[in-house]
Structure formats: C-alpha cells, structure tokens
Amino acid sequence: MAGATQKRRQEVLRAIVADYISSQEPVGSKALLERHKLNVSSATIRNDMAVLESEGYIMSQHASSGRIPTQKAYRLFVDSLNEVKPLSQAERSAILNFLEGGVDLEDVLRRSVQLLSQITRQAAVVQLPNLKVSRVKHCEVVLLSPVRLLLVLITDSGRVDQRNVELTQVCGPEQVAKLKDVLNRALDGKTLTDASVSLADLADPTHKEIFVEPEIQSHVLRCATVLIETLVEQPNDRLILAGASNLTRVARDFPQGLPSILEALEEQVVVLKLLANVQDLGHVSVLIGEENEDDQLAQTSVVATGYGSQGETLGGLGVVGPTYMDYSGTMSKVLAVAQYVSRVLGGK
Incomplete structure (x- = not known):
C-alpha cells in the first residue's frame, strides 16, 4: 500500500x-x-x-x-523523464536548413544560438571551438601586392582565420607558391599547439627539417610570426550570446533581480565553467537553481550539451531560463540544434 x-x-x-x-x-x-x-x-x-x-x-x-x-521538485521531474519530446520533421528540417546557410564556423554557431533562443524563448549561449582538439587543415597564401600577403588558415573544426602580412621584401607569384608549400608542410594535420612549435622551428634559420630557399626566408619569417600570433590566441574563451532580452519577459520570477543574471551571462568565465561540464556528445546536462555554482544563476536553470565533429567535442551550447521552463521540450531542442551543428561542421 x-x-x-x-x-x-x-x-x-x-x-x-x-x-x-x-x-x-x-x-x-x-x-x-x-x-x-x-x-x-x-x-x-x-x-x-x-x-x-x-x-x-x-x-x-x-x-x-x-x-x-x-527546485527539489524540478530535479525529481527532470530525473524521471524517460524521454524528451521529439521534434517534428518540419522543425528538424527548418533547423538544418537555417544552419546550413552559415558561411563559416562562427556564422553557423551564431545562427545556432539565434535559432535556439527563438525556439526556446530563453537566453542561448555557445562556446567557440576548443583549440586543444583542432588541427590545421590548410593554409592558403594570396598575393595582395608585391609587399603584402593574405594568409587564410583553415582548421578541421571549420575555423577560418585571415591575417594580412606586411613583407620586408618584394614577393612574386613563384615565391608565393614556394611559400605556400613550405607553410603547409609545416602545418598540415598538426594540432594548433604543435603547429606553433613547427612555425617557430621554421623561422629558425638553423632548422633543417623543412628546406627553405634563401629567397623566401624573410617571407617565411614574417608569415610564421603572424601565424604564431593567430594560433596562440584563445578563441575558445569566446562566447556568443543571443536572446538575453527573452529573460525580461519573466523578470518577476527572478527574486534576486534580472540585472545580476544578465551580468553573469556577460562574464565569460561564469558561462564557460557551466559549459565545461557538458563535454559528452549526445548527453544533455540540466542544472537547476542552486545546483549552479555561481550565485548569480541560482534562480535559473541551465540546459546544455556539447557539439563536435568526428566524435570530438569542440564546445558546448545551451540555454538559460527560469526554473519552471519546459524541460522536456527545451532538452530536445538543445540536443537537436547541437546535433545539427555537428552535422553541418562534419560536412564542411
């Protein structure tokens, strides 16, 4: 009984x-x-x-x-969910079509948070890819003028960086071809950390692993310097936020005040700590109220998951909203958008 x-x-x-x-x-x-x-x-x-x-x-x-x-009731409710609400085929098609329109990785991620904030009516955040798992796919070299080059660095995660290089000597089309070959032999397939080491070696005149013709040595030095600066940047410490204004609809439900929540969302370290806990692809993490380590988010719930390519997690994305959110629906939408971001990245 x-x-x-x-x-x-x-x-x-x-x-x-x-x-x-x-x-x-x-x-x-x-x-x-x-x-x-x-x-x-x-x-x-x-x-x-x-x-x-x-x-x-x-x-x-x-x-x-x-x-x-x-909050105790919401945790029991979430834990008792046997399955999340399935999205309709029309919803799935709309998500994929919207994300496939992205021109590069950052555009795809920007579209993902815009879409997520619209379909959940919450604030949405996404972390740019984790550099530790990114590898260099290709480096394109474009001659803009006899003393200026454009370097386009592409990684397997879809990240594209463009940098101008001012040269100390005149460069012609034949030298550009040789320069491109040398750079790609040093960078191809390497993690961004290893690529920085290779470039430093390449800039060293005593380095013998990759032969550098004297006529392009000064160009190699200038390009290596610029690329190292690009590679050692930390874009994975960057977040894209969308839909924060959605929280104003429910401002009365945040007893400690909406400004502190918005401030927390703007502080990248707070949200990055949240997204650091969602490294498993296909698994949705739900933090309810005081389960959030940061006091500023103690009146909110965070639903997040990871996105990636070829089985590697590149970053996290999710939504922040009131504790009474539609958990089943929100979890399914967060998971669906993450899966489609992963599909789009895998196909690029």
Whole structure:
C-alpha cells in the first residue's frame, strides 16, 4: 500500500510541475482533479499535497493559494523523464536548413544560438571551438601586392582565420607558391599547439627539417610570426550570446533581480565553467537553481550539451531560463540544434 501511495504522490507532483510550467500560476487540488485523471478524492489530493510540502517538493506563496514546485521538485521531474519530446520533421528540417546557410564556423554557431533562443524563448549561449582538439587543415597564401600577403588558415573544426602580412621584401607569384608549400608542410594535420612549435622551428634559420630557399626566408619569417600570433590566441574563451532580452519577459520570477543574471551571462568565465561540464556528445546536462555554482544563476536553470565533429567535442551550447521552463521540450531542442551543428561542421 505504501508503494501505491508513493507512486500516486509522484503522479500528483508531476501534475503540479506540469501545470505550473504551463501556466506559471499556483496549482490547487481542485485544478488537479479537473485536469488530470488521478481517480482519488479531493481530500486525498490535499493530503498528498500536504505531505509533498512537508518533504520540500512544493510550497505556498500565500496561505490560501495553491502550491508551486520547488527546485527539489524540478530535479525529481527532470530525473524521471524517460524521454524528451521529439521534434517534428518540419522543425528538424527548418533547423538544418537555417544552419546550413552559415558561411563559416562562427556564422553557423551564431545562427545556432539565434535559432535556439527563438525556439526556446530563453537566453542561448555557445562556446567557440576548443583549440586543444583542432588541427590545421590548410593554409592558403594570396598575393595582395608585391609587399603584402593574405594568409587564410583553415582548421578541421571549420575555423577560418585571415591575417594580412606586411613583407620586408618584394614577393612574386613563384615565391608565393614556394611559400605556400613550405607553410603547409609545416602545418598540415598538426594540432594548433604543435603547429606553433613547427612555425617557430621554421623561422629558425638553423632548422633543417623543412628546406627553405634563401629567397623566401624573410617571407617565411614574417608569415610564421603572424601565424604564431593567430594560433596562440584563445578563441575558445569566446562566447556568443543571443536572446538575453527573452529573460525580461519573466523578470518577476527572478527574486534576486534580472540585472545580476544578465551580468553573469556577460562574464565569460561564469558561462564557460557551466559549459565545461557538458563535454559528452549526445548527453544533455540540466542544472537547476542552486545546483549552479555561481550565485548569480541560482534562480535559473541551465540546459546544455556539447557539439563536435568526428566524435570530438569542440564546445558546448545551451540555454538559460527560469526554473519552471519546459524541460522536456527545451532538452530536445538543445540536443537537436547541437546535433545539427555537428552535422553541418562534419560536412564542411
């Protein structure tokens, strides 16, 4: 009997959470009986609600009002989800078509957070790729003038960096071809950290592994210097944020105030710490309220996952919103966008 009673109370709690997520209004016993087939009396429901309140799953804002879920209730609700809501084929097609329109990696990621903020109506964040797993795919060299080159560095994660190089000596088309060959032999397939070492070696006149003709030695030195500066930058410390204004719709639901939440979202180190916990592709992480380490986000929930290419996680993306968000729907949308970002990156 005790097991049956516990199961019923879990059903009552799930119903309260679902109704509050839907309406953001306190839920009473009468409303529960009207909306859900619980097959018990109103007295039983009131008793169950009293027990749930004593156990810290629900609370009342006013003496005569209905009850609202606590963060403890949302955690139990999320943990009990057997599956997230599947997206319709139309939704999936719309996501993929929108993301495939991106011209490069950063554009794809910018589109992903714009889309995610629109379809979840929350604030969305994405981390630019983690440099540790990126490898150089190609370095293109373009002659802009006899004393100026354009270097285009492309990684296997889809990152594209362009840098102008001012030369100390005149350079012609034949020298450009030789320069391109030398640079790609030094960089091809290397991680960005190893690539920086190779470039430093290349700039050393005593280095013998890759032959550098004297006529392009000064050009190699200038290009290596510029590329090293590009490679040692930390773009994985950059975030793209979209839809922060969505949180103004629910500002009243943040007792500690919306400004502190917006400030936390702007502080990259806070969000990067959150996204650092979502390194498994295909797994959605949900942090509810005080589960967030940063006090400024203690009134929010964060739903996030990783995106990547060829089985490697390149970064994280997710949404930040109120604790009463539609968890099942939000989790499915975050996961779908991450999967399609991964598909687009894999196809580029």
